[in-house]
Amino acid sequence: MSEVLESLFVLGTSHHATPLEVRERFALTQSQALDLQKLLHQHEAIRECLVLNTCNRLEIYGVADCIERVEEIRGLFCDKQNVSEELFSQYAYCHSNLAMLQHLLEVSAGLDSQMVGETEILRQIKQTYAAAHNADCTGKVLNRLFEKSFQAAKDARTQTGITRGQVSIGNVVVDLASRIFGKLNGSRVLLLGSGEVSEKTAQALKSRGVGDITVSSRTFENAHKLAHGLGGAAIHFEDFTAHLEHFDIIICSTAAPKALLHKKVIALTMKQRPERPCFLIDLAMPRDVDPAVEEVENVYLYNLDDLSSIANENLEARKAEIENAREILKKHAWNLWLQLRRRELMLKT
């Protein structure tokens, strides 16, 4: 059996190297992610583990018996998700030990995010960590690493300007909607799914004058609650396709495993409103809108990757701050690595 510090690993895929259409093949629902975490923890080679599952990344953090056994984890994931190992290996990365630490800190600080400097990822990691901790999947090593990563992320944010000048998804959507509709007072918005990002996007649109917001979600209570908060109305999920023609902006963020809106449905909808454009925002992973919808005239479809690349247009101006943050995180990672080594030596003696 190897030493603990020689078997820290992270195995995963993210938006950096994996295109959207491949990412959605690897995507897990929250319950699937928890199941995978449980399964991995039961594996004889894994001492501790945590599965981080967001729209842009799927990462398995863990402490294994020896680093060579990570290959077994790769196989386990591919079997469970029914994807070929070749495909996964083509896009996956695996970091171990100090590199894993550095990666975790950069992810926590939002440096590895699709929209560099965003804070949402830290909240997602905290939630995932809390769930893994409660399920006893994490132990002394991962607990320490994750708790320290939160501190490091905070330091990187407060000591540098990585969050300054950052553009949110909501702001990008508002700008795009203004390029299509001009004033947004008369625009009608439909939220499909009651996710947090879509809620924030709807709030950004509301702040720019949108008065008519409708929410539709598989759980009607959730839709009703969100609609109430936004001052809008809720409709049953089964009925939303019948009402599509009435909406100018449709924000999709459901957890549906397959696309909900297909080219045929949208083409039919557009026949009923040929002179009014339709702005579709797909924030879901896997995607809720079939990419072929883009071919329909007068329809403008933007997914997460499109919005993020627009939001990152001012990245060049923030490059120096990003480098500063990376240096701070490197120091944190090195200190943490030394602490862990010292602790291990003390335990040995």
Next chain:
Amino acid sequence: MFNEITITAGSAFKVAAAVYGGAFLFALIVLLMRRAYSRTIMFALLCGGFLIQTLALNLRGAEIKACPLGNPFEIAQFLAWSLVLLFFIIGPTFRLRLLGGFTAGLATILSAGSFIIPSWDRAYPLGIFGGNHWIELHAALAIFSYGFFAILSLVSIMFLIQEHGLKTKQFKGIYRYLPSLQQLDLMAERLLLTGVIVLTASLAFGAVFWVSNFELVPVFKLTATCLIWLGYLTVFILRKQKKLVTRRHAIATIALFILAMTSLWPVQSARETETITEGLPTQVER
């Protein structure tokens, strides 16, 4: 010394074209620097060009003792003048971003382009409208309606650029300064309606002459003018029926404007043949 300076119509036309060109260059340079240009500067430049062009048209009108629409050069100049005049009406009311820059571009093409072929400004018999004020009004209104269609085609080009930017997910540069699709589409509808009304009125005034002097009207000129009118009317009706909207509407209006412009030359030739056969008096020296 200053008493010796005499302003001719030709030199005033050249200065006006240069000012329009300057306005267009200003817009182009600022946009290439990925910034929005100052509307005040653009308005002032177009205003300067317009005033000089008005003076030039006035001088030419005094020379020929009629509305200066006797040859392709004058038609192009009058069209550019109508275009800029319409921009002054539409621009401040609807505050369409970048319309000034686009107007300056087309005004430069029309006013400077008319100098490229010297034969366009050929001499023609005096009293080309035969002293008939209905025909003069018909001609002026027809060219003015083409001014509407010119600005409509500019709005359509802006629509297609914005639409292309949104479809291909472009966010930087010109795309972020262009007006919204809905604004451009609404503007296009209004311009089309107004243009069709003005062209219909022009044809109605012309018909007063044609009905009584049908043998003097060249068939080609009448056919071409009616076809252009019918084309715009059809586009308008199809738009109202929601059968020709947004992108296809923009393409149709641009295509019709190009057709209208190319038909101007044969129409003009036909009119010259007509006036020559009428045996009108002396030629104006250029």
